[in-house]
Amino acid sequence: MNNKVLNNRAWLLVLPMLVLVAFSAIIPLMTVVNYSVQDVLGPNARFFTGTEWFHSILNDASLRNAFVRQILFSLTILAIQVPLGIGIALIMPKRGWQASAVLILITLPLLIPWNVVGSIWQIFTRGDIGLMGWGLRELGINYNITRNAGDAWATIILMDVWHWTPLVAMLCYSGLRSIPEAYYQAARIDRASKWAIFRYIQLPKLTNVLVIAVLLRFMHSFMIYAEPFVLTGGGPGSSTTFLSQSLATMAIGQQDLGPSAAFSIIYFLVILLVSWVFYTTIMHMQKDKNPHGGA
Amino acid sequence: MYRLDNAQQGEKYNTIFSRTTPAQRRKRNARSRLRSRFLLGLYLFLMILPIYWLINMSLQTNSEILGSMTLWPQNLTFDNYIGIFTNSSWYMGYVNSMLYVALNMLITICVALPAAYAFSRYRFIGDKHLFFWLLTNLMAPPAVFLLPYFQLYYSVGLFDTHIAVALAHCLFNIPLAIWILEGFMSSVPKEIDETAYIDGYSFPRFFIKIFIPMIRSGIGVTLFFLFMFSWVELLLARTLTATDAQPIGMIMTRTSTASGIDWGTLAAAGVLTIVPGILVVYFVRNHIAKGFALGRT
Numbered sequence: 201m202n203n204k205v206l207n208n209r210a211w212l213l214v215l216p217m218l219v220l221v222a223f224s225a226i227i228p229l230m231t232v233v234n235y236s237v238q239d240v241l242g243p244n245a246r247f248f249t250g251t252e253w254f255h256s257i258l259n260d261a262s263l264r265n266a267f268v269r270q271i272l273f274s275l276t277i278l279a280i281q282v283p284l285g286i287g288i289a290l291i292m293p294k295r296g297w298q299a300s301a302v303l304i305l306i307t308l309p310l311l312i313p314w315n316v317v318g319s320i321w322q323i324f325t326r327g328d329i330g331l332m333g334w335g336l337r338e339l340g341i342n343y344n345i346t347r348n349a350g351d352a353w354a355t356i357i358l359m360d361v362w363h364w365t366p367l368v369a370m371l372c373y374s375g376l377r378s379i380p381e382a383y384y385q386a387a388r389i390d391r392a393s394k395w396a397i398f399r400y401i402q403l404p405k406l407t408n409v410l411v412i413a414v415l416l417r418f419m420h421s422f423m424i425y426a427e428p429f430v431l432t433g434g435g436p437g438s439s440t441t442f443l444s445q446s447l448a449t450m451a452i453g454q455q456d457l458g459p460s461a462a463f464s465i466i467y468f469l470v471i472l473l474v475s476w477v478f479y480t481t482i483m484h485m486q487k488d489k490n491p492h493g494g495a
Numbered sequence: 496m497y498r499l500d501n502a503q504q505g506e507k508y509n510t511i512f513s514r515t516t517p518a519q520r521r522k523r524n525a526r527s528r529l530r531s532r533f534l535l536g537l538y539l540f541l542m543i544l545p546i547y548w549l550i551n552m553s554l555q556t557n558s559e560i561l562g563s564m565t566l567w568p569q570n571l572t573f574d575n576y577i578g579i580f581t582n583s584s585w586y587m588g589y590v591n592s593m594l595y596v597a598l599n600m601l602i603t604i605c606v607a608l609p610a611a612y613a614f615s616r617y618r619f620i621g622d623k624h625l626f627f628w629l630l631t632n633l634m635a636p637p638a639v640f641l642l643p644y645f646q647l648y649y650s651v652g653l654f655d656t657h658i659a660v661a662l663a664h665c666l667f668n669i670p671l672a673i674w675i676l677e678g679f680m681s682s683v684p685k686e687i688d689e690t691a692y693i694d695g696y697s698f699p700r701f702f703i704k705i706f707i708p709m710i711r712s713g714i715g716v717t718l719f720f721l722f723m724f725s726w727v728e729l730l731l732a733r734t735l736t737a738t739d740a741q742p743i744g745m746i747m748t749r750t751s752t753a754s755g756i757d758w759g760t761l762a763a764a765g766v767l768t769i770v771p772g773i774l775v776v777y778f779v780r781n782h783i784a785k786g787f788a789l790g791r792t
Binding site for chain 2: 208232293304312374
């Protein structure tokens with residue numbers, strides 16, 4: 201990392217990428233910023249409104265509720281997926297045809313289009329034609345995701361765990377594979393317990409991939425849109441309406457350009473801020489522990 | 496003598512202080528292995544169940560789906576699949592999706608390879624800021640870009656084309672590709688570059704003839720991730736298309752009509768969206784474990 205050559209001609213190599221990303225990131229972002237401070241009434245009638253939209257968004261009770269729901273959702277799925285993913289990675293076979301087969305099977309949910317994931321679970325949980333909905337009803341459990349908010353929540357969490365635990369598991373699995381066999385041999389000579397092996401050999405090696413896993417999972421869960429939209433449509437009521445769906449309704453459904461632009465900016469900044477704080481905290485902790493290392 | 500003592504003590508230690516004999520230990524190991532196999536099997540079973548249910552429904556007629564609860568198709572039918580493959584408005588959805596995914600992979604890898612090389616080998620003004628800015632694009636919720644994208648692509652005349660969706664997906668795919676490729680490239684020793692330059696290779700020739708073949712498994716893994724994130728995304732793809740380039744995910748919503756939902760066709764279409772993913776993951780299965788570490792272990 202430290203022996204890179206100073207060469208400003210490297211900009212030429214970055215340039216094509218920069219043009220493309222700028223086209224799909226900077227121009228739209230500027231449009232959003234532009235809208236967020238104006239009231240657009242027509243092609244030639246627009247007024248500067250300053251921070252008015254931001255005030256109205258921050259004081260909107262339904263959006264604040266969506267925000268709280270979003271945070272709850274992200275924390276819940278992280279609390280389930282990270283331990284579960286580590287556990288699965290630990291029991292996955294290491295070599296042979298079984299390893300390949302398990303790898304392919306586990307990756308499967310990650311490669312299904314997100315709205316199809318919603319459809320799969322919508323079918324699966326229906327009381328009349330779905331295995332899970334039908335099974336629970338046969339067991340005498342009153343389960344209905346279109347009426348009962350608790351059921352809808354539980355189903356969305358279950359769906360997300362089903363959908364994304366494989367990512368955490370795969371990241372951890374690849375981290376575990378990079379541990380040299382000699383470490384385990386040393387542990388066997390020391391007669392280390394399974395827990396000791398996990399705590400002092402495997403977990404430290406997993407830190408890097410776990411940071412990536414938590415970051416990716418937080419980011420994606422914070423932007424979740426298609427799966428709950430197909431499964432519950434945000435209902436019953438607005439009990440499973442998350443931020444992306446609120447935003448899409450506002451921007452496309454109601455065409456409220458100003459408020460939705462202000463909302464977009466706040467939304468984006470929140471994700472950036474949380475990711476940045478998380479990343480720098482972890483990096484500082486690692487630096488304290490190990491001054492020469494680091495990712 | 497002293498050594499022998501130690502060894503004897505070790506043996507003593509083995510038998511006195513550990514309450515288990517080697518035979519018991521082996522048995523315990525076998526039991527814990529069996530238990531982990533069982534847990535893994537249980538997880539895989541629960542994971543497959545919803546997918547199995549989809550496949551099960553896709554092989555039934557609508558009257559059987561709605562009529563009775565059957566754990567497997569009683570009278571197997573492929574009509575749902577035949578219906579999709581003989582109706583161009585259905586199968587064009589798959590063609591559209593694959594076209595924009597392929598275009599996106601091509602564009603992304605072409606611009607990401609040189610950029611990742613620059614990040615992994617050189618220092619230049621603003622490199623760290625540029626890299627951080629790239630990663631922030633990964634964190635941008637697609638919903639934020641819905642409206643501006645619609646207006647932008649409409650105004651440049653690209654609305655409802657495959658290239659529009661491919662370009663829109665570059666927003667998160669280019670940063671991802673650069674991030675992964677940079678990791679793989681940094682694990683290639685710098686001496687290789689220097690030797691090649693001394694041997695008189697020009698940069699383009701070295702890059703294509705020597706460097707790219709060296710990181711080909713990394714490129715394979717990157718392409719897998721690009722496919723994955725472009726194939727599963729629907730919000731942007733749906734917003735930027737109307738009829739000519741509509742993705743399969745959007746066409747699937749047509750199964751719900753006034754007379755109810757055509758469950759069989761919906762299930763068959765869903766199963767068909769999983770197939771390309773299985774093919775792709777099969778091709779990279781040997782590199783995927785390394786790939787998920789994104790080149791950084």
